[in-house]
Amino acid sequence: MEKRRKTRPADLLGPLEAQIMSTVWRNPGVSGAEATELINDKRDVPLSPRTVLTVLSRLEAKGYLAHVVEGRTYLYTAVVREEDFVAWHAERAIRALRQRYGCRHDHFRTGGRRSRRPRRARAPRRSPRSAPRQ
Numbered sequence: 011m012e013k014r015r016k017t018r019p020a021d022l023l024g025p026l027e028a029q030i031m032s033t034v035w036r037n038p039g040v041s042g043a044e045a046t047e048l049i050n051d052k053r054d055v056p057l058s059p060r061t062v063l064t065v066l067s068r069l070e071a072k073g074y075l076a077h078v079v080e081g082r083t084y085l086y087t088a089v090v091r092e093e094d095f096v097a098w099h100a101e102r103a104i105r106a107l108r109q110r111y112g113c114r115h116d117h118f119r120t121g122g123r124r125s126r127r128p129r130r131a132r133a134p135r136r137s138p139r140s141a142p143r144q
Contacts, residue, residue, distance in 0.1 A: 026057075026061075026065055027065060027068075027069060029049060029052075030045060030049065030062065030065050030066060030069065031069065031074065031075075031088065031092075031095075032092075033045050033048050033049055034066075034075060034086050034087065034088050035088050035091070035092040038087045038088065039078075039085045039086070039087055040085065040086055041083045041084065041085055041086070042059060042062055042063040042066055042083075042084060042086075043059060043083075045062050045066065045086070046058075046059045046062040046063075049062060066084075066086055070086070073089060073102070074088065074089055074090075075087065075088060075089060076088075076089055
């Protein structure tokens with residue numbers, strides 16, 4: 011039997027997003043320029059500061075980051091701890107599905123088990139007519 015690998019934040023994000031999130035988790039309150047410098051220290055091909063700022067703003071739009079303004083600088087922090095990210099991401103996905111499709115689908119609440127709510131009885135099927143329609 012194959013052992014299941016634990017899901018990591020990098021499995022839920024693109025490679026660049028995961029690298030930037032990792033930088034923010036390790037350096038809360040990091041600016042775009044500081045994040046660019048920290049990331050480029052570990053890369054062979056440096057990233058443009060504009061690229062890092064774009065990804066930071068997109069991660070914020072997705073709800074993964076928040077920022078505070080200090081002077082003219084945005085300081086980014088993660089909304090959730092790295093250890094809790096996978097569970098938080100799953101909860102958000104389930105919540106979005108429930109909002110989209112409604113609470114009618116009880117398997118979201120019961121962990122995949124069918125609810126005990128009785129089904130509505132079906133009407134009996136009619137037998138086909140013996141005489142063809144005219």
